[in-house]
Every structure is written in C-alpha cells, then in structure tokens.
Amino acid sequence: MSQTVxxxxxxxxxxxxxxxxxASEGWNVIATMRNPEAGQALAGLENVLVTRLDVEDRASIDSAITAGIARFGRIDVVLNNAGYGLFGIFEGVSREAVQQQFDVNVFGAMDVVRAVLPHLRANRAGTIINVSSGAGAIGFPMASVYSASKFALEGxxxxxxxxxxxxxxKVKIIEPGGAPQTNFMARMGGETATVEPISDYVPFLDQIGQVYGGMAEAADADAVxxxxxxxxxxxxxxxxRLRYAPTNDIAPLLTxxxxSSEDEYRALTRGMFVASQA
Incomplete structure (x- = not known):
C-alpha cells in the first residue's frame, strides 16, 4: 500500500x-495550504488531495488531518514546511510581529504535530520532518527573531x-541555507517593510547588507x-538521524x-558579521 505524506x-x-x-514516487500526498485555490498544479496530479490548512487555525489543522485519513486511510509522514522569515533590527520589530513569527514557525508546527500524534501513536509508526534553517543553528544578525523561532523549533x-x-x-530536521529559487526572500522583504527603521543602525545595516549580498551570490543554484x-x-x-543539512552554502558555518571550539566559532562569525574598526 502506498505511503501517505x-x-x-x-x-x-x-x-x-x-x-x-x-507524488512522482507513488506516494499519496495531502497537500495543504492557506488558500487551496493556489494548489491547482498539485491538484491535477494522481493521488494528491489539496485541502486547506492554516497553521494559525487549529480547526483547519484538524479538518485537514481528518480529510487526509478519510481519503487515504492513514498518514505516514508529516512535513512541517509552512513558515516565513522576519528580517530587521530587533529593536525595530514590534512585539506583535515577534508573536506572529513564533505563531507560524513554532506554535503552528507544534499544533500540527499535536493534532496528528494520536493517529501516529495508534499506528506505532511515522516520521515527522520539520523544516528549519541554517539560522536554526547560527544566530544571524538582522534575523534575530527568525533565528530565535528556528532555534526553538530545533530544540x-x-x-x-x-x-x-x-x-x-521518528523526528527529523532539515537545515537549508539560501534558496533563491523560492519566494521566501520575497515574503521576507514584505515582512521587513513593517520593521521600524532606526537611524543609529544605518552603518551596521550598510555593512551587513554587503555581507548578505555576497552570501546570496554564493547560494547553491540547485538548492531546491x-x-x-x-x-x-x-x-x-x-x-x-536527526539533522540533514543539504546545501553547500551553509555547511562551513554549521561545521x-x-x-570547533566556541572561541574558534566566534572568531569566524565575528569576522563575517562585525566590521573591522581599523
């Protein structure tokens, strides 16, 4: 019998x-999203159920799990992929924006797992895969809230x-680096527009912008x-195995x-993120 994700x-x-x-590997797929109308490309594939699930709406989580089990009989793998990145100086980020970052990236994943666990527990089998980030192991400046949410997800x-x-x-963690082929950066840019600008940070922003520009250029072309x-x-x-780090761009920092020792690690990251005073 085909497995279901x-x-x-x-x-x-x-x-x-x-x-x-x-789907191409013969799995049954419960493809969930906030707006199912955006899932027409997947809906046309064999053995794919497109249904609504908003990780901030627990009723929709329950409904999607119920619909998936009704259609395919069981769920074998849960892939917690929904999430986004908030980018900006922490002082300029509102408490409400911090709360929403955690509501989606942390509490949303927790609510999905909590809802599906009775089913997996009854089967005494299953795999939960949580999509984290290199920022779940490394604190990136200008992404402190995003990093905090992914650190929480990993712990x-x-x-x-x-x-x-x-x-x-089983529980698994995926730690991608940059992925320019997705719309992640586009949404990050939209969220950044809500962050209050503070002029004292402008020199740091200019410097770190150059750092991140170089990192973006070094991102794996085949990251997806x-x-x-x-x-x-x-x-x-x-x-x-708990962690999978598939992209080369983040590998040196994760290593x-x-x-390495804490002193060696801090010397490396300060060299990247802190401008020389010379």
Missing part, C-alpha cells in the same frame, strides 16, 4: 516541490525525538533540488558551529 505550505517553494516529488524537535522514539515515531532530496531521504532512510 501530509505537507504544510504547499502553495510554493519547498512545499510545492516536495508535493511533486512524493523542541530534538527533545521530541526521544519522547516519540519510544513509540516508533538538494533540499527536496534531503526531505525525501529523511522520509525514507529508516534511520534515527564551525558544531565541530
């Missing part, structure tokens, strides 16, 4: 590409992996393909974060 945020980006990949995922492992349920391959691997490899 429920994916959040499938209207574009990684979610849409993952839906296509799993929760790691702790959850031990709890659910006792029931035969690499991330989708990692998601598929996480869903099918049968291992207890430094986890494979």
């Amino acid at each position: 429920l994916i959040t945020g499938t209207s574009s980006g990684f979610g849409k590409a993952a839906g296509r990949r799993f 929760w995922s790691e702790a959850l992996s031990y709890e659910l492992g006792s029931l035969g349920i 393909e690499k991330v989708i391959a990692a998601i598929h691997e996480a869903a099918t490899d049968g291992t207890d 430094a974060r986890r494979g």
Whole structure:
C-alpha cells in the first residue's frame, strides 16, 4: 500500500516541490495550504488531495488531518514546511510581529504535530520532518527573531525525538541555507517593510547588507533540488538521524558551529558579521 505524506505550505517553494516529488514516487500526498485555490498544479496530479490548512487555525489543522485519513486511510509522514522569515533590527520589530513569527514557525508546527500524534501513536509508526534553517543553528544578525523561532523549533524537535522514539515515531530536521529559487526572500522583504527603521543602525545595516549580498551570490543554484532530496531521504532512510543539512552554502558555518571550539566559532562569525574598526 502506498505511503501517505501530509505537507504544510504547499502553495510554493519547498512545499510545492516536495508535493511533486512524493507524488512522482507513488506516494499519496495531502497537500495543504492557506488558500487551496493556489494548489491547482498539485491538484491535477494522481493521488494528491489539496485541502486547506492554516497553521494559525487549529480547526483547519484538524479538518485537514481528518480529510487526509478519510481519503487515504492513514498518514505516514508529516512535513512541517509552512513558515516565513522576519528580517530587521530587533529593536525595530514590534512585539506583535515577534508573536506572529513564533505563531507560524513554532506554535503552528507544534499544533500540527499535536493534532496528528494520536493517529501516529495508534499506528506505532511515522516520521515527522520539520523544516528549519541554517539560522536554526547560527544566530544571524538582522534575523534575530527568525533565528530565535528556528532555534526553538530545533530544540523542541530534538527533545521530541526521544519522547516519540519510544513509540516508533521518528523526528527529523532539515537545515537549508539560501534558496533563491523560492519566494521566501520575497515574503521576507514584505515582512521587513513593517520593521521600524532606526537611524543609529544605518552603518551596521550598510555593512551587513554587503555581507548578505555576497552570501546570496554564493547560494547553491540547485538548492531546491538538494533540499527536496534531503526531505525525501529523511522520509525514507529508516534511520534515527536527526539533522540533514543539504546545501553547500551553509555547511562551513554549521561545521564551525558544531565541530570547533566556541572561541574558534566566534572568531569566524565575528569576522563575517562585525566590521573591522581599523
């Protein structure tokens, strides 16, 4: 019997590409998004159910899970992909904007998992894949709130992996770097427009803008393909591996974060993010 994956945020980006990949591999796909009208491309594929799920609306989460099980009989993999990035100096970010960043990136994923766990627990099987970011391991300036949300997602995922492992349920984390082929940066730009500008930070903003411009140019041209391959691997490899970092652009920083001393790591990142005073 074909396995079934429920994916959040499938209207574009990684979610849409993952839906296509799993459908092409013969999986049943529950492709969820806030506006199902945006899912016509997926709706035309075999064994794909496009249905509404807004991670900030718990009733829609319950309805999507119920509809998916009614259509395909069970859910084997949950891919928490829905999310966005808030970019700007922390002091200029309103408390309401911080709350929404966590409502989507953290509490939304938690609510999806909480709603589906009774089903996975009854089956004593399943895999939960949470899409994080390199910013879930590294604190990026100008992305402090986004990094905070992804740090929270990763800490929760790691702790959850031990709890659910006792029931035969796996938890996996995907840590992409930059992905210029998605609309992530476009939405980030829209969110940034809501951040209050503070003139004292202008010199730092100019300097860090140059840093991020160079990082964007170094982003993997095939980032989407690499991330989708990692998601598929996480869903099918049968291992207890927790983290998958598929793109080359973020790899050196992740290696430094986890494979060097704190002093070495801080020297590297300060060299990147802090302008020389000479």
